[in-house]
Amino acid sequence: MSSRARASATLAGLVLAVLVAGCADPAADRVSLVGATRPPASPPQPSATLLPPRPSHMTSSGPVRHPFPLATSLTEPMATGAPLPATGRPRFFVSARTPLVHFPGNSKTGVFTPVPPAVHDAATGAFIANIPLPPGISSSWQLVAAARDNRTFAIAGWTEPKSPEIRFFLVRLGEDGRPGRPVAITQTDPDDLRVVQDLALSADGTRLAYATPLIGGGAKISVLDVATGRRRDWRTMTHPMLGSLSWAPDGRSLAYVLGRRAIASLDLTRLAADPDGTTYQIIKNATGATPIESLAHTPDGSALIYASGHTVERVPVTGGPAQVLARPELPHDASLTLRFTVDGTGEHLLYTHEWRAYQVGLTDGAVTSVPITVGERPGEGDSPRAAW
Template sequence: MLLKRVVLTVGIVVAAGLPTAGTAVAGQESAAGRITVTDYSSGSPALVTLDPASGGVIRTLAQNAQEGVLSPKGSTVAFVQRDDTCIPQPEGCAYARNLVLAGSDGSDRRVLVPGIAPEANEAPYVALPDWSPDGKRIVYSSPRGMEWIRTDGTGQEVLTPAGGAGTFSPDGKTIAFVRTSTYETPDGWESGRDVWIMDVATREVRQVSTARDASSGPVDWSPDGQRIAYVTDNGLATVDVATGATTQLQNNWTTYLTGVQGPVFSPDGTRIAFSAVNTVDYTRSTYVAGATDGSDPQVLTSQGSTPTDWLEE
């Protein structure tokens, strides 16, 4: 993806048998740029960038912010922030979650999309924004489905009610998302989730994966636009956009990881960063692994954080 997101629990202890946080990630030539993450280590979410080699914080972009993504030029950040206004409930308050734009230095903060109320009696929300490569539009999830809007606040539109978080392809012509569909089996009708793509110009959609094992949440495009990384019920996979062939990356993990979130490709497409829980000590860390086969997963940081993007400098 060109930009991404998610939520998680805080991890402190590093998984046994894996490098500790701060250890250089294998393949230094692939560890360029900066990884944008939602950091929960302080108890409240913050949007920060990490050094892909050391896992150290490079810069804090926004406090009390989550699911944030930098614009293609890096001058503006879009993120989700909880509103302070109480929405009275039978028990206590609910708080809307709005889509906010601000300069990467914190200036010129404004609400681009106020939280949208779902049909159920729940707090209004929008979630999981992603920038178009030209920086003119943002796609995001809402109770109405997958929407987009121009950054000047015009052109708000529901692209499909049958989709959630969307991610623009590197050329901006296609949006990938996870969609739930129903299918017939010998035992009756069942439902499953797969990766789909939408042509931005025609709004035509096409199913890419067919394993029915995708987890809802954002996906990520490889820099060459040929593969999509997504979370599965069992771990992490990539799917070839042209052929639909899938690769289960967790098959080469020596330590079983669960609760995978926020996969993002490195700028050269050779590595994928993601958040996961180690089942040995049940701590959540941010990992980096090979993008081709999932090999050599290493801890980048044991702080509670979920990647939303991996950008070049």
């Protein structure tokens, strides 16, 4: 097996071990990394409910074990400030990847090399600059989310190999694409951030949503105030995999994909007014065995753009027939799903594969690609993820 294949297998295997065991010592001899997505299971009927904080930590005797109570310190989870303005066709994109891992000689113990996130010229893929990391973060992780202005980005960072955690920070780009000083998001409520499945930054840039699995079953969506660090958590017990988060432009709801089998919407206003009521709506179920991946609201908030397999479609947020927007031809070795990001105008889609950034025009279906060039260890490890 090649060193690259061994590295990918190690990352996936260690993540799975964390999810299944839930109690592995991260400081053990075999260093653990976390953050990859678990394979989807057949989903039951989904539901999402706002829960009050528990008086004590979950224990192994219950169906779900989680080291911290659900957070309720953020009383206003909506993001209703003025949306950051879209700036036309994106000029930049930001890439993020996991730390590199290699095995010296015949060793079975991985050695991890941190890598920074980077800014690229959207037209050429050329490297512009590394993004500096806040204190306490040694490497980028594989998650990055963009605001609609193509200048404000939320990035997941990785602490260190012996006690790995995921932390979040913001960065703003100048008009030349150069990153400013990173701003760490310091949470007021503790959380188990060894595995994070997705990130989404609100249109006004004031809230960060992220999804995490609950060890033993279920998953939660968290909304974080980036200025105060206060958080509000919601939980679903029906599936361990939530992802593809997307904020509505008005900041009053969050769309997400449940187990790659259904698109749902979480109503933040109803959660605040009626914490014990039904707060979710199923917008669309998957067709046959084709998985659903990625979500993006249209700029007016009336519809959602998503991928059904490799086909890009649009569906009204109220439900109804889907409309095909594009059918990009992916390489034969591409994933069965298409993970993408859409710019603030809603007209340009971006996805990555094997160190290339593919750009799809949603008005004409035209597809172009550019190489992703980085300043440190180019071409090493898995292809980065990107957002614009």
